[in-house]
Amino acid sequence: MKILVTGAAGFIGFYTSKILVSKGHQVVGLDNLNDYYDVNLKYSRLLELGIVKDEASIYNTICKSASQDFSFVRMNIEDREELPKLFNNEKFDIVCNLAAQAGVRYSLENPETYVDSNLVGFLNILECCRNYTIKHLVYASSSSVYGMNKKIPFATADNVDHPISLYAATKKSNELMAHTYSHLFKIPTTGLRFFTVYGPWGRPDMAMFLFTDAIVKNKPIKVFNHGKMERDFTYIDDIVEGVIRVIEKSPKERIDSNQYYKLYNIGNNSSVKLLDFIKEIEINLNKTATKDMMEMQPGDVERTWADVDELINDYNYSPKTTIKQGVKSFINWYKGYYN
Template sequence: MKILVTGAAGFIGFHVSRKLIEQGHEIMGLDNINDYYDPALKFARLSILGIDKDEASKYNVPSISSKFPTFRFVKMDLANRENIANLFKNEKFDVVCNLAAQAGVRYSIENPEAYIDSNIVGFLNILEGCRQNHVKHLVYASSSSVYGLNKKIPFETSDSVDHPVSLYAASKKSNELMAHTYSHLYGFKTTGLRFFTVYGPWGRPDMAMFLFTKAILENRPINVFNRGNLERDFTYIDDITEGVVRIIGDNHTNAYNTENLYHLYNIGNNKSVKLLDFIDSIERKLGQKAEKNMMDMQPGDVEKTWANVDPLIRDYDYRPNTSIQDGVDAFIDWYKDFYNV
């Protein structure tokens, strides 16, 4: 298939692009390479996909060829309606995997405009591109953040999600509603994936795994919010990638999933882990204890997440199987190698 992967220089987008390249699909990766975090990490990911840094820095080029014959890259902003429309018109994608977004719960409190531009305007441009050019399937990133103040555990996609506690969460809920509308009105398939706390090699520097590892290695204290009384459904990147790629390939194991055009799934590890246990796994791998600053709860944060992934198991035989310790070990091995620690 010919597939557009947006956010291809990002954490999940990079891994998904690499997997799809290995499977032999024709891939166009798109990213605006913004400075929300160090662009050097994004360029390093692209280099693994065979894209030269100097070429990837350029705007207004049709596309950049990779050392892999089935991969090209374009530097483009989703919020640019004209450029996105032209890209869809010229390329005629079979499937679109929209993983580009302004990420981060806490940053949405500081810079709300970025979330509207990327997550709302950008997503509308993607939907319009799919509608106008007869894309068969749009797979897009949502987030566990949409569950907000929900108390029922584990979270299920049938739960009400009308009480988000951050603009980031609200923007992701909006994406789900927009996708539903387009599937209903224009008859193309959309599948939303609510990601649960993804971690692993090549991860984002603003996430706990990265922040904790860096601070401990530099003998600095780590900030532990809600005084450690947090639980997360930590999901290793390879398990996420496998699920996303199966859905892109439309490899159903159950006829239930083939009857409707609009779909929504949790994609997580199917268990909740205490934050202090997660930190303990990092300490074991590093062989040193963390100095902990016990902090109050942060605005926009939630106490516990846990994904019910039974529908994904039923429809795609999705089986997350990476233990926390194995995932933490793999991340720290990558971190030490990449940063020459």
């Protein structure tokens, strides 16, 4: 299939593109390469996909990898003129929208960027899917939509009408927008609520990276809510396995039963204490962290845990990677990448 992957220079988008190409699909990756975090990490990911920095830097021009199976275009999904041209020229079968302004805490400081990318950009994706007969739209949502939900584990049937960050509100909005387009225009859409993804090539604003980097540099780490936090930490390989399964399986059965819209949790199906997670990093670095115990941050939640039964039933999804394995893999990558 010919597949558009937006956010292709991002953490999950990079892995998704890489695996899709390895499975014989033709992938066009799109990313605006913004400077929310170190853009050199994004260029390094693209280089792994066969795209050199100079070519990747040019706006609205497609450049191809040596294998020709992966192409890249630097573009904003909120660009109402250029995005439709891309759809018209490339004739995609599937769209996997992983482009978004990420981060709960950043949304407190820069709310406008979330509206531009996550709302305006997602609307443009939906419009292009509508106008260019896309067979299936798979898109990223987030565990953040659950807000202060007390029921554990979180299930997609739970009420998510009370987000506690603008980031979460935009992700909930994406789900509502997708539902509307599925209903009105019979576009098959599948939303995936990601739960705390970590692993090699991970984002520098995520806990795994922040803790490792600080400990290596003999700096204190910020431990919010005095360490009384739990997360459904999910290793990148397990996440991408689920994403690929959803992309590759035709939604025909759903269409036949008039189920054009679907939502899934995608996580590790377990919850790990934050202090245990930190301990595993300390073991792998053979260093003890200096911990600054802090109050809970605005927009943050105490515990997440994904109920992934639906994804298991419908796609035979099976997260396998333990925290011990996942943390070790990240630390090995970090040491190699940063020498």
